[in-house]
Amino acid sequence: MARRRLSQQQRHRIKKAQQSVNLDDENNYPGTVISHHGGEVEVEPIDQDQPNIACKFRSNLGTLVCGDRVVYQRHKNAPAIISILPRQNLLQRQDGFGQIKAVAANVTQLIICLAVEPAPNLFLLDQYLLSAQQQQVKVLIVLNKADLLGAGDSDPFDLLKIYQPLGYPVLQTSIKSGLNIDRLQQLCIDHTNVISGVSGVGKSSITKAILPQQDIAIGELSEANKEGKHTTRTSRLYHLPLGGQLIDTPGVRGFKPVFEEGLPISAGFVEIEQQAQHCQFSNCRHVNEPKCAVRLAVESGQIQPSRYQHYLKILQENPS
Ligand SMILES: Nc1nc2c(ncn2[C@@H]2O[C@H](COP(=O)(O)OP(=O)(O)OP(=O)(O)O)[C@@H](O)[C@H]2O)c(=O)[nH]1
Ligand SMILES: [Mg+2]
Ligand SMILES: [Zn+2]
Missing domain, CATH: 2.40.50.140 (Nucleic acid-binding proteins)
Structure with missing residues (x-):
């Protein structure tokens, strides 16, 4: 040959x-x-x-x-x-047993796929954002199944309210109506994208909407608990018609971050990192230290309570 x-x-x-x-x-x-x-x-x-x-x-x-x-x-x-060959990066997570699982290599953009149903878990979202920050990967938050939103229900999970001001793009999509599928494709150009999220949010449906000629399995949600049935079993990389690649992945149950040495947890929470420079102590962990600017910002509503609670939870799970 x-x-x-x-x-x-x-x-x-x-x-x-x-x-x-x-x-x-x-x-x-x-x-x-x-x-x-x-x-x-x-x-x-x-x-x-x-x-x-x-x-x-x-x-x-x-x-x-x-x-x-x-x-x-x-x-x-x-x-x-x-x-x-040497990797630009390796997107990794810890599974429920603390084992490190490699997700994909040489990735430039992580598409965090959420859906109206099954409803988003914002702790999981914050874990994804932290992982992306630790591994230097750009992020795109997608809320799929927007066709299931009621009239006037434009931001039911506060994704636009909480995450857009932090600089994270949030895109509502629908396979049923075709909403923003073209826009999503545009945002994927020139990137090696990996799409991740819990089972049933529509990762493979989105992949198939962009690549209709590909044979991609789509699953039903369970009638009993409205969760996905883990239809996609192995990740697969596809080339996108307008350029770039998309890696469709199996549904996850969690996305516990793998920490890079020297990067504190707060580095994954942009607004906490920003306020931290005003704390009295340079090594403030923002838990119960006096004159903590982060806690003051939470009290005054500048930092969303859910983000701070998730920061504390990750800190507690990963005492250094
Ligand atoms: N209403 C609605 N249903 C959708 C949409 N996108 C996907 N679905 C449905 O959601 C179900 C799950 O879709 P999949 O694409 O298999 O989900 P997945 O995220 O790939 O799931 P796993 O492979 O199990 O991780 C299917 O019944 C799809 O038809 C959407 O935009 N609107
Ligand atoms: Mg799938
Ligand atoms: Zn502090």
């Missing part, structure tokens, strides 16, 4: 990053991880005219996730990934 040609710049960048893997070796090919399931990884060659290839990998390579750039070899019958 003909070897794809890399531009000088690509070759230089990849070579510099990965000196141990020789891309001049004609057996080595660069590609992107599209999905990972059952011990096998689907890799898209950088030359997208080539078909995707199912690869095995050595367990000592570490975790491979959607968005990873890899080097693989096309051994007859047994294509294998031999190396993961």
